[in-house]
Amino acid sequence: MATRYFKLSDDVYRSGRWELGKLSDQRGEEVWPALLMRGEPAHIEGRIVAPVKTAGRPLDFSHAAMGIPVVFARAASIFMELAAEDVQFIPVTIEGHPEQYLVLNVTRVVRCIDDQASEEIRYWKADDGRPEKTGQYRAVYxxxxxxxxxxxxxVFRPWGWTVALIVSEEIKDALERIGATGTKFKEV
Structure with missing residues (x-):
């Protein structure tokens, strides 16, 4: 039987949940979000800080601003156990929360989007005024x-559309078994 895969995202409709803001480094400068969504190891000096933009219940999995995954230690342990070679964890201090949280940086990219089976795919065109992007994905629905x-x-990010975080059914099931809060899965 073929392995099933799921897009893992932050359940933003969870009632009473917290919302994290923009990540910054130890100097107070914003951490460039794309650095953590390229599918490769990131080099950031010191500890990252994440403000709580909206107070609420802390989650095991949530996104900081711009879709950067932040995980509680128990959720991180699932990724370490099942996919250690494809993840990097960067310590993050969440203001007002002394518990151990980590930025989850997925370091593997796989060329696997099925353009024909996807609902809608849009590509950058020469007349869009972005010649460096011509032929690349502009939108994937x-x-x-x-x-x-x-x-x-x-666990990986799909080539050409690295804003998506994809996990195997094994990781999905393990996160559900521990009752990880904040996760939302959609089969892809």
């Missing part, structure tokens, strides 16, 4: 992947 191209990956 209802993304579907070709699981035969994933190989042994259990």
């Amino acid at each position: 209802g993304m579907r992947i070709d699981s035969s191209k994933v190989g042994d990956a259990k």
Whole structure:
């Protein structure tokens, strides 16, 4: 039986939840979000700080501003156990919360988007005025992947659309087993 894969995102509709703001480094400068969504190791000196933009219940999985995944230690342990070679954890201090939280940086990219099976794919065109992006994905709606191209990956970002975070059914099931809060899964 083929492995199933899921887009993992932050359940923003969870009632009473917190909302995290923009990440900054130890000097107070904003951490460039794209640095943590490229699918490669990031080099950040010192500890990252995340403000609580909206007070509420802390979550095991949530996004800081611009979709950067932040995980509580128990959720991080799932990724370490099942996909250690494809993740990097960067300590983050969440203002007013002494518990151990980490930025989850997924360091693997897989070329697997199934353009025909996806609901809608848009590409950058030459007349869009961004010649450096011509031919690349501009938008991906209802993304579907070709699981035969994933190989042994259990967590990854899809090539060309690295804003999406994809996990295997094994990781999804493990997060659900521990009752990880804040997770939302959509099969891809």
